Amino acid sequence: MSRTITFSQALNEAMAEExxxxxxxxxxxxxxxxxxxxxxxGLVDEFGEERVLNTPIAENAITGAAMGAAMSGLRPxxxxxxxxxxxxxxDQLCNNLGQWRYITGGxxxxxLTIRTACGAGMRMGYGHSQCxxxxxxxxxxxxxxxxxxPYDAKGLLKAAxxxxxxxxxxxxxKLIFGGVEGEVPEEDYTxxxxxxxxRKEGKDVTVAAVGFMTYEALGAAQALAEEGVDVEVIxxxxxxxxxxxxxxxxxxxxxxLVTVEExxxxxxxxxxxxxxxxxxxxSLLKAPVQRVxxxxxxxxxxxxxxxLYLPNKDTIVRAVRxxx
Amino acid sequence: MNGQNDILEALYRRxxxxxxxxxxxxxxxxxxxxxxxxxxxxxxxxxAVGVTGPLRQEDILFGTHxxxxxxxxxxxxxxxxxxxxxxxxxxxxxxxxxxxxCDRERNIxxxxxxxxxxxxxxxxxxxxxxxxxxxxxxxxxxxxxxCNQADAHPSMCMAALWKLPIVFSVCTxxxxxxxxxxxxxxxxxxxxxxxxxxxxxxxxxxxDIEKTYEATxxxxxxxxxxxxxxxxxxxxxxxxxxxxxxxxTYVNRDELEEWGRRxxxxxxxxxxxxxxxxxxxxxxxxxDGIQAEVDEAVEAAFAAPDPGIEDLFKDVYSGEGVIQ
Ligand SMILES: Cc1ncc(C[n+]2csc(CCOP(=O)(O)OP(=O)(O)O)c2C)c(N)n1
Numbered sequence: 001m002s003r004t005i006t007f008s009q010a011l012n013e014a015m016a017e018e019x020x021x022x023x024x025x026x027x028x029x030x031x032x033x034x035x036x037x038x039x040x041x042g043l044v045d046e047f048g049e050e051r052v053l054n055t056p057i058a059e060n061a062i063t064g065a066a067m068g069a070a071m072s073g074l075r076p077x078x079x080x081x082x083x084x085x086x087x088x089x090x091d092q093l094c095n096n097l098g099q100w101r102y103i104t105g106g107x108x109x110x111x112l113t114i115r116t117a118c119g120a121g122m123r124m125g126y127g128h129s130q131c132x133x134x135x136x137x138x139x140x141x142x143x144x145x146x147x148x149x150p151y152d153a154k155g156l157l158k159a160a161x162x163x164x165x166x167x168x169x170x171x172x173x174k175l176i177f178g179g180v181e182g183e184v185p186e187e188d189y190t191x192x193x194x195x196x197x198x199r200k201e202g203k204d205v206t207v208a209a210v211g212f213m214t215y216e217a218l219g220a221a222q223a224l225a226e227e228g229v230d231v232e233v234i235x236x237x238x239x240x241x242x243x244x245x246x247x248x249x250x251x252x253x254x255x256x257l258v259t260v261e262e263x264x265x266x267x268x269x270x271x272x273x274x275x276x277x278x279x280x281x282x283s284l285l286k287a288p289v290q291r292v293x294x295x296x297x298x299x300x301x302x303x304x305x306x307x308l309y310l311p312n313k314d315t316i317v318r319a320v321r322x323x324x
Numbered sequence: 325m326n327g328q329n330d331i332l333e334a335l336y337r338r339x340x341x342x343x344x345x346x347x348x349x350x351x352x353x354x355x356x357x358x359x360x361x362x363x364x365x366x367x368x369x370x371x372a373v374g375v376t377g378p379l380r381q382e383d384i385l386f387g388t389h390x391x392x393x394x395x396x397x398x399x400x401x402x403x404x405x406x407x408x409x410x411x412x413x414x415x416x417x418x419x420x421x422x423x424x425x426c427d428r429e430r431n432i433x434x435x436x437x438x439x440x441x442x443x444x445x446x447x448x449x450x451x452x453x454x455x456x457x458x459x460x461x462x463x464x465x466x467x468x469x470x471c472n473q474a475d476a477h478p479s480m481c482m483a484a485l486w487k488l489p490i491v492f493s494v495c496t497x498x499x500x501x502x503x504x505x506x507x508x509x510x511x512x513x514x515x516x517x518x519x520x521x522x523x524x525x526x527x528x529x530x531x532d533i534e535k536t537y538e539a540t541x542x543x544x545x546x547x548x549x550x551x552x553x554x555x556x557x558x559x560x561x562x563x564x565x566x567x568x569x570x571x572x573t574y575v576n577r578d579e580l581e582e583w584g585r586r587x588x589x590x591x592x593x594x595x596x597x598x599x600x601x602x603x604x605x606x607x608x609x610x611x612d613g614i615q616a617e618v619d620e621a622v623e624a625a626f627a628a629p630d631p632g633i634e635d636l637f638k639d640v641y642s643g644e645g646v647i648q
Contacts, residue, residue, distance in 0.1 A: 026455070050455065056485070058478030061444035065482060068448015071433050072384075074455060095438050096445075098640075105417035106639040107428040141640050164642035194647075241647040 029079030098141025365391030374536025440473025469500025530560030
């Protein structure tokens with residue numbers, strides 16, 4: 001049986017169910033008991049303060065503490081409230097978290113899940129709006145996933161909590177605050193990492209999108225359909241590992257590739273995909289790969305400037321046209 | 325130490341083993357036989373061995389880059405240390421650790437490269453012990469220079485806030501890399517910082533093995549008894565330079581000589597002779613035996629195989645596949 005719930009409820013259910021299933025699972029982070037955005041709201045009532053642990057405001061140190069607990073066999077779910085704040089924990093994230101297993105020769109695993117909210121459009125200004133996924137893809141040993149639907153959010157978060165590897169689950173604020181709803185089964189399920197999903201089939205151009213940008217890509221596909229352009233929209237879901245097979249199969253069909261992410265363009269996820277495409281299936285491409293991403297500027301406080309900064313349906317439509 | 329001659333003798337033995345291990349490392353470097361640089365803890369053996377003396381096998385130790393003292397103290401085998409230092413396949417970390425010793429069997433979860441990252445990781449292992457209801461203690465061994473890392477503060481804060489079973493052992497060896505402590509601290513002591521978090525602390529003579537052992541034993545007992553963290557600062561002197569390639573031009577020679585007269589191994593030896601616990605003859609035999617043990621471990625490590633290409637991609641993730 002499935003029912004319709006919000007993105008935030010899906011995340012909340014995933015944590016509650018995993019905490020019920022495994023006494024080693026616990027939630028920690030800044031104000032997770034009250035929960036600023038609601039994803040962990042109410043957990044404290046069922047599981048108590050010990051398993052829903054409010055922490056001091058010290059991102060690198062609470063990430064380290066969560067790592068230590070994970071090394072000792074627990075399965076913490078750490079919230080780093082805004083993705084901008086993950087930059088304060090870069091030492092742990094990029095120097096230690098993903099490398100510990102390797103450097104210890106597999107003696108220690110770190111089954112840690114880190115949830116963090118990204119994205120602009122909320123008028124929150126420069127240090128509360130960024131998408132910094134590409135800052136993390138250089139770190140070996142991390143998994144990075146970004147769901148765009150309640151179904152994916154629940155399945156991927158549950159898989160992250162059960163994974164023996166450290167996983168970063170990126171949650172778009174537009175999906176949390178926008179109250180995005182979707183069908184989610186009542187039964188237990190998980191989703192595998194590294195599997196993209198084709199949200200709309202098409203034969204002319206492949207658009208590979210990350211997270212919330214999938215919706216903008218679908219909007220662009222609809223607009224382009226009126227012009228007779230048949231766009232295939234891929235929702236990547238997993239940034240590391242990347243589903244190269246689904247991408248390849250799509251480009252094999254279309255010969256045209258556009259990448260879409262909300263993060264900035266330089267050294268972004270799109271750059272990685274473009275390099276992959278030109279290195280591995282250059283001969284399939286009928287046109288240069290186009291990247292849709294944010295420009296290399298900070299996010300201004302002005303709503304007018306913020307809207308100009310963000311990639312959207314229209315910028316995607318223009319990028320698709322450039323491949324034709 | 326309440327007449328516990330056996331303990332004292334065991335500690336003395338370990339101090340000599342530490343000294344001989346490091347002297348051997350220095351010699352092998354000078355002979356060009358190994359490549360890993362050494363950061364020797366000559367003169368600090370009574371601290372490293374004294375703080376680990378009261379620990380049980382199940383207690384968790386975070387050590388430092390400075391020599392092998394605390395690792396030997398926690399029971400790591402000389403052979404495993406050489407295998408790791410030489411990057412051999414059968415080392416505890418399968419050649420991945422290098423300087424970064426780790427030994428799961430003895431609850432040594434690893435040694436960070438970025439100083440102070442493990443302050444909070446140690447808080448995390450202590451948190452896990454408390455949540456799991458074990459009576460393990462985490463001992464966080466750290467240099468005074470590293471205590472200026474920002475994470476020292478939230479780590480002490482969390483440890484006190486959550487009343488965790490952790491002992492912070494600060495080894496004040498007067499140097500912070502290539503400069504004196506007075507270039508790093510406006511105060512002479514580190515320990516009073518603990519008072520800011522209501523953590524009890526003590527400052528002890530780091531040259532006297534009875535004092536380092538006893539102060540740590542009390543601190544460990546305090547932590548194991550559910551009374552929260554404890555901090556001990558040990559005053560000692562780094563008689564070696566910062567690392568094997570450092571000529572130590574900045575070292576005050578008179579001061580070095582003065583501290584050299586309080587060499588902890590010499591002090592302990594005199595005490596053992598005076599109390600009739602050890603004879604000159606037994607001491608000579610003991611030393612010969614220890615050097616033979618070190619030499620044998622070195623030989624075995626030289627003869628051991630290197631890791632190969634099959635190890636390069638192993639243990640990045642828990643699964644079998646390679647993620648690029
Ligand atoms: C984050 C970081 N900064 C700097 C260094 C370089 N470094 C290595 S050892 C050392 C000195 C540390 O001093 P202290 O903590 O007192 O330990 P000691 O070397 O005296 O044993 C420094 C600065 C490092 N490894 N990591």
